Structure formats: C-alpha cells, structure tokens
Amino acid sequence: MLGKGLLGIYLTVLVLLPVAALLAKSGNGGIGAFWREISNPEALAAIKLTLAASAIVVIVNAVFGTLVAWVLVRDEFPGKAIVNALIDLPFALPTIVAGVVLLALYGKNSPVGIDVAFTRASVVGALLFVTLPFVVRSVQPVLLELDLAMEEAAASLGAGPLTVLRRIVLPTLAPAIISGVALSFARAVGEFGSLVLITGNLPFKTEAGSVYIFGQIQNENLAAAAAVSVLLLLAALLVLGLLGFAVRRRSRHVL
Amino acid sequence: MAIEVREVSKRFGDFVALEDVSITVSDGALTALLGPSGSGKSTLLRIIAGLESPDSGEVVIEGNDVTDAPARSRGVGFVFQHYAPFKHMTVHDNVAFGLSVRKRPKDEIRARVEELLGLVRLSGLAGRYPSQLSGGQLQRMALARALAVQPRVLLLDEPFGALDAQVRAELREWLRRLHEEIHVTTIFVTHDQEEAMEVAEQIVVMNAGRIEQAGAPRELYESPRNEFVMSFVGPVNRLGDAFLRPHDIQILPESNGTGTEALVERVVHLGFEVRVELKLHDGRDVWAQVTREVAHELELTEGQILSVRLPAPHVFAR
Numbered sequence: 128m129l130g131k132g133l134l135g136i137y138l139t140v141l142v143l144l145p146v147a148a149l150l151a152k153s154g155n156g157g158i159g160a161f162w163r164e165i166s167n168p169e170a171l172a173a174i175k176l177t178l179a180a181s182a183i184v185v186i187v188n189a190v191f192g193t194l195v196a197w198v199l200v201r202d203e204f205p206g207k208a209i210v211n212a213l214i215d216l217p218f219a220l221p222t223i224v225a226g227v228v229l230l231a232l233y234g235k236n237s238p239v240g241i242d243v244a245f246t247r248a249s250v251v252g253a254l255l256f257v258t259l260p261f262v263v264r265s266v267q268p269v270l271l272e273l274d275l276a277m278e279e280a281a282a283s284l285g286a287g288p289l290t291v292l293r294r295i296v297l298p299t300l301a302p303a304i305i306s307g308v309a310l311s312f313a314r315a316v317g318e319f320g321s322l323v324l325i326t327g328n329l330p331f332k333t334e335a336g337s338v339y340i341f342g343q344i345q346n347e348n349l350a351a352a353a354a355v356s357v358l359l360l361l362a363a364l365l366v367l368g369l370l371g372f373a374v375r376r377r378s379r380h381v382l
Numbered sequence: 383m384a385i386e387v388r389e390v391s392k393r394f395g396d397f398v399a400l401e402d403v404s405i406t407v408s409d410g411a412l413t414a415l416l417g418p419s420g421s422g423k424s425t426l427l428r429i430i431a432g433l434e435s436p437d438s439g440e441v442v443i444e445g446n447d448v449t450d451a452p453a454r455s456r457g458v459g460f461v462f463q464h465y466a467p468f469k470h471m472t473v474h475d476n477v478a479f480g481l482s483v484r485k486r487p488k489d490e491i492r493a494r495v496e497e498l499l500g501l502v503r504l505s506g507l508a509g510r511y512p513s514q515l516s517g518g519q520l521q522r523m524a525l526a527r528a529l530a531v532q533p534r535v536l537l538l539d540e541p542f543g544a545l546d547a548q549v550r551a552e553l554r555e556w557l558r559r560l561h562e563e564i565h566v567t568t569i570f571v572t573h574d575q576e577e578a579m580e581v582a583e584q585i586v587v588m589n590a591g592r593i594e595q596a597g598a599p600r601e602l603y604e605s606p607r608n609e610f611v612m613s614f615v616g617p618v619n620r621l622g623d624a625f626l627r628p629h630d631i632q633i634l635p636e637s638n639g640t641g642t643e644a645l646v647e648r649v650v651h652l653g654f655e656v657r658v659e660l661k662l663h664d665g666r667d668v669w670a671q672v673t674r675e676v677a678h679e680l681e682l683t684e685g686q687i688l689s690v691r692l693p694a695p696h697v698f699a700r
Contacts, residue, residue, distance in 0.1 A: 290483055294479075
C-alpha cells in the first residue's frame with residue numbers, strides 16, 4: 128500500500144504534473160488554436176523531420192545495434208573491454224558536447240574530409256550517436272544468455288547459418304531488439320542538445336521538432352511550443368505502445 | 383558399420399579431451415558411452431555429430447568419410463542434454479523444423495509430425511510452447527524433433543541427466559522399447575553405469591580421453607580389463623591389488639568354520655539389498671552385499687563374529 132502511494136507521488140511530481148501542465152498550456156486557446164499551431168508549415172516541417180529521422184534511427188539501430196552486440200558477445204578481439212565501455216559514452220557525454228564534437232569532426236573544416244553540417248544527414252547522424260547504446264545494451268544480455276545448443280540443434284537438423292540466424296537467433300532476440308529500438312525512438316524524438324549546433328536549424332530543412340520548440344519558447348510563443356510538444360509526445364507514446372505490444376506478444380513464451 | 387571413429391584426438395588448449403580414440407558401432411545398435419565427467423565422452427559424441435571437429439583422425443558414417451562435413455549435412459539426429467528447445471516455437475513447429483528446412487510439402491510435414499508426436503506420446507500437446515512442458519515432455523519432444531528427419535544415426539547427450547529419478551527410470555525403459563521399434567543406430571552418453579547397463583547393448587567405457595574397454599554390459603561386468611572398468615561398472619572391495627565384488631562375498635553361518643573369520647561392524651538395510659560392513663581377522667575392511675532374506679536367516683547384528691568366503695579376486699597387471 129505504502130509502496131503504491133509513494134510510487135504515485137513520485138510519478139505525479141516527476142511525470143504526471145509536467146505533462147498535465149503541458150497539456151493545459153497547449154489547450155489554452157482551445158482546439159482551434161492547437162490546430163493552428165500544429166498546421167503552421169514550419170512546425171509541420173519540423174515535426175515531419177523529427178519523425179522521419181527517428182524512423183531512420185530505429186531501422187539503423189535495429190541492424191547495427193544488434194550487430195555491435197553480436198560482435199561484443201560472440202567474438203574475441205584485443206581491446207574488447209575498451210570497445211564495450213565506449214558504447215556507453217554517448218550516455219555520459221552532455222549532448223551539447225556531443226554536438227560540438229560532431230560539428231568539429233563532420234563540419235566545415237572536417238579533419239576527416241566529411242562535411243555534413245547543416246544537412247539532414249547531420250540530423251540523422253547526431254541522433255544515431257546519442258541513441259547508440261539502447262539496442263546494444265538491451266540485446267547484449269539476451270545474447271549472452273542465448274543457448275548455443277539451440278543453434279547447434281538447428282544446424283544438426285539441416286539448417287544453414289542464414290536459416291539459423293533467421294529462424295532461431297533473430298526471433299529469440301526480437302523482444303530485446305524491439306525494446307531497444309523503442310527507447311531509441313523516444314530518445315530521438317526528444318533529442319535537442321546534439322542537434323542544435325551541427326544541424327544549423329534551417330527552417331523547412333534541418334530544423335527538428337525540439338529545436339523548433341526551443342525557438343518558439345525564445346519568442347515567447349508558448350502555445351506553439353506546447354502544441355508541438357504534445358504532438359511529439361503522442362507520437363512517442365504511440366510508438367512505445369505499439370512496440371511494447373509487439374514485445375509482449377513475442378516474448379510470451381520465450382522468457 | 384554404421385559409425386566408425388578412427389584414431390580421433392582433440393585438445394582444448396592444454397586439456398586433452400580425446401587421445402587416439404577409435405570405436406565402431408554396428409548398424410542398428412544401441413551403444414552407451416560411459417565415463418566420469420571430463421572423460422571425453424560428450425566431446426566424442428559432438429565430434430561424431432559434427433558440432434566439434436577433431437584435431438586428427440576420421441569419422442565415417444555408413445561408409446562416407448564425414449570428418450570435414452558440417453553438422454547439417456551428416457544426417458545425424460542430436461538430442462542435447464538440456465533439450466535445446468526452440469522456445470519461440472510450438473511443439474509442432476519444433477518437431478517440424480528439420481522438415482521445413484528441407485522444404486517438404488505442408489501436408490507431408492503435418493502427417494509426419496503427428497505420427498512422431500504419437501510415437502513420443504505428446505499427441506495432444508502440439509500447440510503448446512516449450513515453457514509449458516515438463517522435463518520429461520521436453521525430452522521426448524527433443525527426441526521427436528531429432529527423429530523427424532529420419533537420421534541415419536541418433537546421438538543423445540546425457541539424455542536422462544536432468545530428470546528426476548522416477549521419470550528417468552520410465553524414460554529409460556521407453557527409450558529401449560522405442561529403439562526396438564525404429565531400430566536407428568543410437569549412441570548415448572551417460573555417467574551412470576546402471577543406466578548404461580540397463581539400456582545399452584554395447585558399452586564403451588571412457589576415462590581421461592581414452593577408451594578403457596568396449597563390449598556387452600555383461601562382458602564388462604564379468605571380465606573387466608582393468609581396475610578402472612572394474613570399479614566403474616559396479617561396486618568393488620579393494621584388498622591390495624585384488625578386487626572383489628561385494629555380492630560375491632559369501633557370508634556363512636557361524637558354525638561353519640571353513641571361511642575367514644570376520645566381525646560385523648555395521649548392517650545397513652537398503653530395501654531389498656543389505657549392506658554388511660565387515661572387518662576381517664587380519665584387520666582389513668570389506669563390505670558384502672546380501673539379500674534381505676539372507677540377512678534375516680543369518681540374524682546379522684553388529685558386533686557378531688562370523689565367517690565369510692571370499693571369491694577369487696580380480697587382479698590386474700599394472
């Protein structure tokens with residue numbers, strides 16, 4: 128009883144009240160005003176960019192996050208422990224610092240000859256950087272626990288390596304991949320710090336939702352900021368809900 | 383010959399798992415690889431299956447040298463110690479896996495799976511997931527899965543190791559009968575001599591990466607080639623270099639003075655069998671195994687002095 132009460136207070140203070148305040152703010156001018164703010168072309172472009180970039184991040188992370196986890200668990204190579212520790216770096220780095228580093232590395236005077244500053248590629252790149260750990264860290268423990276005998280059994284039944292991957296390994300990892308991907312998506316939708324420097328925030332081109340919100344707050348147009356926030360929040364909730372459902376369906380018998 | 387293993391050696395780092403091991407298994411035979419843990423029996427089984435490759439030597443299955451062939455093309459059914467069920471698939475899909483990999487028609491797969499589930503007595507459970515099955519049921523599902531592709535050879539790694547005693551006894555009996563029914567050449571690994579004796583037609587006793595002796599259960603029991611086999615396939619008394627089976631020690635009524643004098647130190651009743659711990663007149667300890675009836679007839683009690691007749695001992699050259 129006490130536990131539930133404490134949890135209730137904790138979540139109310141941390142999540143419920145802020146979200147309620149946000150909803151109240153966005154609803155201040157009624158549904159008409161909300162709709163007007165949402166359908167502002169600049170806002171719409173920013174929302175679209177954020178959702179599209181986040182979708183790309185989901186796909187890339189699903190593939191490369193799983194691959195990185197696989198290599199870290201199944202392969203032996205010198206410096207593995209260091210690489211493993213590096214994975215968490217994007218979590219530890221203040222995202223604005225990540226933005227500065229990315230700009231220095233992949234900006235105008237790039238020492239590696241790659242200049243993506245102020246392009247849409249830079250949006251995706253920055254989001255990939257900050258979401259790297261999610262899939263890796265959710266897949267890794269599952270992969271460690273994965274019974275090698277299951278793969279051997281499949282092989283002895285006539286399955287080639289690709290069939291084993293497709294029909295045995297991936298289905299077993301799927302719940303972990305999906306939950307990692309869901310977290311990546313949520314994080315990508317809300318990401319601000321790493322984007323604000325490298326993307327240049329060009330309206331209709333590289334201005335992400337979060338940066339648009341920041342701009343509106345600076346212009347004291349709180350209604351617009353709140354409206355776009357609510358929309359992004361809903362999108363994140365929807366995706367988290369759908370993916371959560373998929374995980375429960377898939378992991379029902381596996382765990 | 384269904385399976386021939388020729389001079390196979392395998393090391394894991396510094397550990398010698400197998401050294402110059404050769405065995406032959408005839409068509410349709412039921413063979414046990416018996417040995418303590420670390421004796422190399424599981425490694426040998428995995429090498430036959432192609433799950434491990436030998437450092438040297440050859441594996442021949444039905445006349446084909448498969449030493450370099452991958453597991454998937456050896457036509458070997460393998461049942462893993464912990465069954466390795468595909469947890470995300472139903473019982474039906476688990477059993478059907480090998481057939482669907484071979485792209486057999488759906489009707490054929492369904493019929494074959496049904497037939498196999500009947501054979502392993504899991505008919506009503508096709509729609510269940512492995513997490514909903516008991517250990518014994520998982521074991522039988524794993525067996526059906528391995529048999530589905532009609533393997534030339536069936537290999538089982540500690541098939542009863544993870545089950546409780548009663549299920550174990552039942553499955554042993556069942557495996558032997560199943561083998562009589564389908565007659566596929568079968569090798570199973572076990573560290574339990576009783577299990578090997580009860581189920582197998584031929585036993586290969588392994589120790590420290592080598593084969594100590596191979597033969598019929600009775601042959602191993604009655605004429606063990608060395609100390610290790612003698613003490614591994616049954617209980618023993620050791621008197622210096624001589625080995626005696628406890629049930630070969632005959633306890634005589636007191637009045638009969640033809641045997642060796644002995645003091646009864648302890649009498650342990652184990653159901654049908656009674657264990658009698660004795661001190662011989664020269665101070666050596668032995669124990670004898672007698673039936674309940676004999677113990678009763680002789681009125682065995684601790685502290686009693688009686689005489690025993692020792693059998694001709696097994697003595698092995700060093």
